[in-house]
Amino acid sequence: MNEDEKRARIRDLDANISRLRAELPAPSADATDFVDGGQNLAAREELAGQIEALENERRRLQDELS
Numbered sequence: 001m002n003e004d005e006k007r008a009r010i011r012d013l014d015a016n017i018s019r020l021r022a023e024l025p026a027p028s029a030d031a032t033d034f035v036d037g038g039q040n041l042a043a044r045e046e047l048a049g050q051i052e053a054l055e056n057e058r059r060r061l062q063d064e065l066s
Contacts, residue, residue, distance in 0.1 A: 006061045013058040020051050 001009070024047045028040045 003065060006065055010058055010061050010065075013054050013061075017051055017054050017058070020047050020054070023047060024051075 025040055025043055027044070028037055
C-alpha cells in the first residue's frame with residue numbers, strides 16, 4: 001500500500017469510525033427488562049469493539065506514514 005492509498009484508507013476509517021460512534025446506542029436510562037438491557041449492552045459492546053479495531057488500524061497506518 002503506497003502513501004496515497006494509506007491516506008485514502010485513513011479517510012475511510014475516519015468516516016466509518018464517525019458513523020459507528022453515531023450509531024452507538026446510549027446506555028438505557030430507564031428501568032427495562034433484563035432482555036432489553038442485555039441487548040442494549042451487547043450492541044454497545046459490539047460497536048465499541050468495531051470502533052476499537054478501526055482506530056487501531058488507523059493508528060498503525062498513521063505510524064507508517066510518520
